[in-house]
Amino acid sequence: MDELNELVSVIENTYVRKAREEGQKIVGYACLSTPREIFDAAGIFPYRIKALSNTETEMADAHLSRFNCGFCRSCLQLGLDGTYDFLDGLVETNGCDHLRGMFENWQYVTPRSFFHYLRVPHLTDEDSMEWFRGELEMLVEALEKHFDVIINEENLQASIKTQDQITEKLRHIYESRWEKEIKVPGSEIMALTVAEGSMPPADYSRLLDEYLEVIRKRKPLKTRARIFMGGAATDEVELITALEELGGIMVADSFCFGGRLFRRKSSADDTLLRLVEMYLNNLLCPRMFMDYESRKSFIKDMIQKSGAEGAVLFHNKFCDLHGIENVQIRLDLEKEGMPVLLLEKEYGAEADIGRLKTRVQAFLERLKR
Amino acid sequence: MENTKMLPNEGLFDRVYGLFEILKKLPPQLSEDELEGLLKVLPPDSANSMQALLKPSIQQASLTFLSMLTTALEETRNAKKNGKKVILVPFNFPPEIVHAFDNLAPITTEVLTTLGVVALEGQGERYWEYAMGLGLPDHLCSANTIDLGSTLTGIDFDPDAIISGCVGSCDVNSKTHEFVSALLGLPQIPLEKPTDDTARGFEFFKKNYYKMISQLEKLAGEELKEENLRVVAEKANRCTELYYDIWEMKKQVPCPVPGIFSLFVCASRFSMWGRDEAIRTLEDCLQVAIRNYESEEYRDRGEVARVVWIYLSYYFDFVNFYDWMENKRISNMGDALQLAFPEPLDLSTRESILDGMIKSAWNNVMTRQMGAYSMSAQWVEDIIHVIKEFDVNGAIYCGHHSCKQTWSIFSIARSEVLKRTGVPTLGLQGDSWMKNMTPIGVIQEEIEQFVNNVVIKKRGRRRRKKS
Numbered sequence: 001m002d003e004l005n006e007l008v009s010v011i012e013n014t015y016v017r018k019a020r021e022e023g024q025k026i027v028g029y030a031c032l033s034t035p036r037e038i039f040d041a042a043g044i045f046p047y048r049i050k051a052l053s054n055t056e057t058e059m060a061d062a063h064l065s066r067f068n069c070g071f072c073r074s075c076l077q078l079g080l081d082g083t084y085d086f087l088d089g090l091v092e093t094n095g096c097d098h099l100r101g102m103f104e105n106w107q108y109v110t111p112r113s114f115f116h117y118l119r120v121p122h123l124t125d126e127d128s129m130e131w132f133r134g135e136l137e138m139l140v141e142a143l144e145k146h147f148d149v150i151i152n153e154e155n156l157q158a159s160i161k162t163q164d165q166i167t168e169k170l171r172h173i174y175e176s177r178w179e180k181e182i183k184v185p186g187s188e189i190m191a192l193t194v195a196e197g198s199m200p201p202a203d204y205s206r207l208l209d210e211y212l213e214v215i216r217k218r219k220p221l222k223t224r225a226r227i228f229m230g231g232a233a234t235d236e237v238e239l240i241t242a243l244e245e246l247g248g249i250m251v252a253d254s255f256c257f258g259g260r261l262f263r264r265k266s267s268a269d270d271t272l273l274r275l276v277e278m279y280l281n282n283l284l285c286p287r288m289f290m291d292y293e294s295r296k297s298f299i300k301d302m303i304q305k306s307g308a309e310g311a312v313l314f315h316n317k318f319c320d321l322h323g324i325e326n327v328q329i330r331l332d333l334e335k336e337g338m339p340v341l342l343l344e345k346e347y348g349a350e351a352d353i354g355r356l357k358t359r360v361q362a363f364l365e366r367l368k369r
Numbered sequence: 370m371e372n373t374k375m376l377p378n379e380g381l382f383d384r385v386y387g388l389f390e391i392l393k394k395l396p397p398q399l400s401e402d403e404l405e406g407l408l409k410v411l412p413p414d415s416a417n418s419m420q421a422l423l424k425p426s427i428q429q430a431s432l433t434f435l436s437m438l439t440t441a442l443e444e445t446r447n448a449k450k451n452g453k454k455v456i457l458v459p460f461n462f463p464p465e466i467v468h469a470f471d472n473l474a475p476i477t478t479e480v481l482t483t484l485g486v487v488a489l490e491g492q493g494e495r496y497w498e499y500a501m502g503l504g505l506p507d508h509l510c511s512a513n514t515i516d517l518g519s520t521l522t523g524i525d526f527d528p529d530a531i532i533s534g535c536v537g538s539c540d541v542n543s544k545t546h547e548f549v550s551a552l553l554g555l556p557q558i559p560l561e562k563p564t565d566d567t568a569r570g571f572e573f574f575k576k577n578y579y580k581m582i583s584q585l586e587k588l589a590g591e592e593l594k595e596e597n598l599r600v601v602a603e604k605a606n607r608c609t610e611l612y613y614d615i616w617e618m619k620k621q622v623p624c625p626v627p628g629i630f631s632l633f634v635c636a637s638r639f640s641m642w643g644r645d646e647a648i649r650t651l652e653d654c655l656q657v658a659i660r661n662y663e664s665e666e667y668r669d670r671g672e673v674a675r676v677v678w679i680y681l682s683y684y685f686d687f688v689n690f691y692d693w694m695e696n697k698r699i700s701n702m703g704d705a706l707q708l709a710f711p712e713p714l715d716l717s718t719r720e721s722i723l724d725g726m727i728k729s730a731w732n733n734v735m736t737r738q739m740g741a742y743s744m745s746a747q748w749v750e751d752i753i754h755v756i757k758e759f760d761v762n763g764a765i766y767c768g769h770h771s772c773k774q775t776w777s778i779f780s781i782a783r784s785e786v787l788k789r790t791g792v793p794t795l796g797l798q799g800d801s802w803m804k805n806m807t808p809i810g811v812i813q814e815e816i817e818q819f820v821n822n823v824v825i826k827k828r829g830r831r832r833r834k835k836s
Contacts, residue, residue, distance in 0.1 A: 065776040067508070072777075094564050097540045097739075101777020104745050108781050117742065119564050122536045127576050131563065289536055289543065289559045292551055315506065318773060320541040323506035324548050330504065331552070342504055 001214065003207065004188075007195040008237050009052060011083050015199040019045045020086055025147055028084060030075065030103075031093035032256045033120045033283055035275045038140060040159040040201050042149040047087065048197020050235045050257070051075045053348040063105040064098075069316045070347030071233050072102040079106045089114025089146070091139070096287055096321055116142045122289045124281050129273075132280045136272050156271050162201045167262040169208040170196075173215070174259070177251045178306045181220035186229065186250020187241040193258050194235045223249050225369040228308035230254035230299060231326050232316045234347065242353050243312075243360050247369070252306035254299050260284045263298065286325035295325070296332055303338065310339040310367050312360065316347050339367060380525025381485040381496050381516055386446055388415065388488045389439045397432065399423055412490035421687030426661075427627050430653040434633045437646035438484065444474045445526060454529035454588055457520075459513075459542055460635075460706070461735040462534030462560065465605045465643030466582070466726055469597040472589040476528070477639045478546070481516040483632075486685050486802050494803065496522070505548075510771035511802040513545040520549055528555060530588055532581065534730070536561040538740035541771050558584045562731065562740040566747075571731060578727045595719045601643035602714045602722045605729075608642050609711040611651035618658040619702060619759050623672035625661035628701025629691040630654045632684065635706040635734075642711075671698060674824045676763040676816075678704035679752050679782065679794065680775050681801045683767060689809045699820055702759045704767075708751045709734045745778035749785045756790050763824035765816065768798040770806070793827060795819040 007013055019026055027039055030049040039046035051074030060076035078084050079102075090112050092103035107115050118135055121128035140151045173192065177184055192211065196204055224247025229240070235257045240250055253259040263284060266277035284295050303311065311333055315322035323344070330340040341363040346352045378384070399407070404423050408416045422431040448455045453474045456467050460479040467475035485493035493515040500518035501507060519525045531550045535542035536559045543559075550557040560581050563570045586592055615634060619626045633654055641647035661667040676694075682704040683690050694701045710732050714725035730736065741747035755761065764786060766779055775782075783794040797815055799807030 063780045065779060067770050067776045068773055094537070097774040098777055100564075100744060101774065104743060104778055105781065108745070117564070121563065122561050123559060125580075127573065127580075128561075131573055134569070286544070287540070289533065289547060289561070290557065292547070318508045320506070320509065320544055320771075320773065323508065324541075324544045327504045328548055328551055344506060 004191050004195060004211070007198045008191045008235075011050070011052060011078060012086055013198055015045075015203060016047065016086055019200070025088045026086055027089040027091060027114065027143075028087040029091040029093070029118075030099060031095035031120070032260060032285065033093055033095065033279050034091055034118060035136065035279050036197075036201065037156060037159040037163050037275060038136065038143065038151060040162065041151045041155040042143050042147065044143065044147060044149070045200050046197070049075050049079075049084070050194065050197065051078060051348065052194075053236050053238055054078060055348040055350070056081075060105075063109065064101055067318055068101060069098045069233075069319045070349070071316055072098040074347055076102045076106055080109055087112070089116070092117045093120050095120070095285070096319070098319070114142075114146045120280065120283075122287060124288065124291060129276050129280060133272050133276045136275055153271060159201065160271070160274065162205060166196070166201060166205050166208065167264065169205065169212065170262045173208065173212060174252075174262070175305075176215065177249070182223055182226075182249050182251065183215050183218040183220055185221060185241075185244050186227075186253065187237050187244055189250070190235075190240050190253070190255070190258055191237045193255075193261050194237060196261060197257075221249060223247065225249070225310065225364055225367050226251040226306060226308050228252050228254075228299070228303045228306065228311040229314070230259075230311065230329070231314040231322045232319055232345075232347075233257070233322075234314065234316065236348060239345075239353065239356070242357060246357060246361050246364060248310075248360065248364050251308055252302040254284065254295075254302065256285060259302060286321040292325075292328065296329065299329060299333075300336075303333075308338075309369075310341065310363060312341045312343060312363065314343045314345055317344055339363070375495070375499070375522050375524055377524050380522060381489070381493055381519035382442070382445070382481060382526040385481070385484045385488050386442050389435070389442055392435050393439050395432065399428060399432075401425065414490045414492050415488055417686060417688050418487040421629065421692050424692075427629065427657055430630065430633060430650065430657045433653040434636070434650045437637065437641050437650045438480070440644075440646050441476060441480070441640050442484075445476045448474045455526070456585070456588075457528035457531045457546075459532070459534045459546065460639045461538065461542075461733050462532055463638075463642060463726065463729045463733055464640060465601045465729075466593075467532075467585070468641075468643050469593060469601045470585060470589045470591060471594075471597065472591055473585065475640070478516050479512040480636055480640050482512050482802060483636070483684050485515055485519070487687070492685055492802075492804065493519075494805070497803065508770060509545060510541045510769070511800050512771075513542055515802060517545055517549045521552060523553075527553065530556040530558060533557055533559045535735070537564060538562060538736045538738075539774060541773065556584075556588065560730070562736050564740060564742055566742045574731055575724075575727050578723075578730060582723075598719060598722050599716060602716055602725070604645065604648060605643035605711075606713045606716075607648050608637065608651060609713055611648065611655055612638075612711055614655050615651065615658060616707075616758070618655065618662060621662055622675075622760070623668065623670060623698070624675065624700035624702060624759070625667060626654070626658045627661075627691070628694055628703070629687060630658070631682075631701070631703030631707055634703075638709055638711070672700045673698045674763050674820045674828075675700045675702055675759060675761045676765055676820070676824070677702040677752075677755055677759065677761045679748075679764050679766050679786075680705045680772060681767050681769050682765075683799065683801050683809070683812060685802055685804045686809045689813065693813055694816070697817065697820070699816070702755070702761055705738070705751070706734050708738065708755065710737070739774045744774055745781040745785070748775070748778065749782050749789075752782060752786055753790055756786070756792050761792060762828050763820060764792055764794040765819070766794060766796045767801055768796055769801045770798065771800075791827075793819075793823050795823070
């Protein structure tokens with residue numbers, strides 16, 4: 001657990017330091033649509049950019065504006081203040097308008113010698129899948145050329161296998177909350193999913209094994225209500241911890257640092273096509289168009305399987321994608337009798353937690369708990 | 370929600386249409402007395418707009434412009450009766466392809482919002498409030514949300530399908546349209562532009578465009594006919610010629626093209642490009658500009674600054690924006706909505722016409738800049754182009770709070786523009802369609818301070834340095 005605590009509170013963690021000492025290259029990426037397997041196959045440590053509730057944004061605010069989401073501003077701050085200096089390169093994705101701005105400013109102010117733009121389509125039709133496949137080929141080529149590495153079928157397959165094992169372990173832990181007695185709080189699950197992008201895949205797989213042992217001996221938690229949470233891009237473990245202290249346990253979620261992380265599936269034989277299907281077809285992100293039904297089904301399925309009694313949907317102030325999507329999801333869930341609470345929040349703002357707790361407390365009372 | 374409930378005929382479209390029915394009855398030339406009389410019977414917000422639009426110096430172009438919009442509204446209104454389907458399009462989607470269908474009529478979300486803001490008392494805020502009442506966040510774009518808020522009430526006109534032309538270039542626009550499409554059960558036709566400026570990107574976009582045509586053909590129940598396409602393309606070419614004629618006129622000092630004409634040109638581009646109505650509007654704009662250019666009185670008034678709006682400007686108070694700038698002798702060189710760079714369509718074959726239309730869509734405003742590989746790089750290139758073309762000495766970013774993409778790279782744009790042209794940029798904050806966000810008086814004060822203390826002084830320093 002100490003290891004997990006370090007991973008969700010320190011950006012340059014033990015694994016990063018170890019990789020630096022051993023001369024391993026580390027490349028930063030931000031979006032869930034970036035296949036970690038490709039980096040792993042090249043022996044590169046894929047590090048998912050995060051802010052871990054950092055609220056200091058004065059350097060970033062000189063570049064992004066106050067009308068941009070706090071999560072991106074916080075990440076940019078860490079990029080500009082030197083926290084992310086250990087990264088040997090950056091991979092941009094067009095996840096959303098804020099994220100694009102974050103990467104453009106990062107690269108404008110402190111250019112990296114390796115900067116690659118992975119252009120992810122917004123649709124999942126045949127042409128878009130083909131496009132994304134081409135993008136992955138270009139990513140492979142760029143990594144090979146810049147870092148003088150070889151990414152072949154063999155090492156890619158091996159990485160996919162490791163990632164599949166991780167997915168299964170994570171799924172097992174995640175779904176353990178769906179039993180009658182809950183032993184793992186949602187905040188710990190979020191800590192685990194946040195940690196995924198902070199360490200090399202093989203180490204993460206080992207961490208999951210150890211964690212499985214720990215929770216086996218756990219006693220059930222006192223639970224006031226089973227809650228589904230979803231929405232914004234957030235890695236704020238403290239926020240979930242603070243809200244769970246009220247007794248409503250997060251039994252499932254649709255966060256991109258969370259439940260969306262291991263929904264990847266594909267039966268394609270072709271290796272790159274497999275990654276395309278896993279990362280584009282199952283992205284479940286509101287940035288995707290003509291795909292709302294998949295996202296709705298995913299959420300409804302999670303709610304049904306987890307036995308959630310209510311749903312809390314967050315969006316970071318100025319996040320249009322989640323801000324709009326949450327209303328749509330709310331209307332659809334409420335139609336089916338599921339109580340829903342919409343919460344707009346500032347990323348990482350401790351001052352905001354009191355207000356959010358009051359709203360969640362009232363929501364739990366509404367659930368008659 | 371009870372407070373925002375609306376009665377039949379209280380939707381934005383219906384109310385705007387009602388007002389335009391009255392405007393249609395105006396004589397081709399309005400005397401000053403007649404104008405004064407008209408302004409007295411109109412509610413204050415509408416009177417403000419009409420005062421700016423119908424002032425004698427630009428009346429000729431304004432009446433043609435209003436007539437063009439009346440036609441667009443009538444075609445939407447009567448679509449069902451005439452066996453046509455209405456396609457709601459965003460401003461960055463060139464509508465000429467829809468005009469080429471016998472059974473389809475396009476109407477543009479942002480044009481409707483602007484008409485609501487310009488023509489209605491209360492400026493469409495009740496529709497914004499309706500959308501907010503659904504729980505939508507207050508950081509959405511008023512340009513979409515005001516009209517779509519009205520559509521969501523279910524009492525206004527209902528489109529038959531929505532083209533989502535902002536996929537890849539504006540999250541809030543595309544997502545708001547998707548929301549409306551889902552809630553009202555309307556077919557959505559996405560047109561994605563990949564953030565790749567190479568031939569590979571263009572080929573992907575072309576495929577997407579052809580898929581969109583197939584979907585439109587299905588909706589219309591007809592094939593896209595070459596003869597229709599050709600008629601629209603010929604007229605689009607005439608529009609393009611006039612667009613560049615007006616562009617050329619803007620290069621004159623003092624600028625003889627009234628600031629409000631940038632709105633007329635954009636509204637033509639966004640709604641009736643490829644139609645006679647747009648040609649007539651642009652022709653009249655050009656005529657007025659030429660008349661100004663030839664007038665000694667106009668030339669003698671001079672100008673204190675030439676200012677360009679690097680993205681949007683403000684559209685809720687014509688008198689205190691366009692007229693005020695004119696009275697202060699600040700030439701308003703238009704906003705980034707003019708950065709569509711239309712090109713003449715090659716009329717040789719059906720394919721060549723379509724290729725040209727696809728290129729127009731690819732290069733259309735916002736798609737071109739924010740849908741580029743690098744938002745900041747393309748935007749900066751285009752701003753610098755305009756600054757050089759029009760010999761601009763001050764740039765202003767209006768800071769519409771919903772433009773998250775431009776806000777996210779504004780600092781890059783400001784510093785690059787200054788570095789590469791020496792032109793300073795003022796960053797404002799204010800909603801382009803809602804007066805409550807930043808009062809127009811505050812905006813005026815900031816522009817005036819900027820022009821007097823930065824632009825004019827900087828120009829003076831440059832002149833002294835040169836001499």
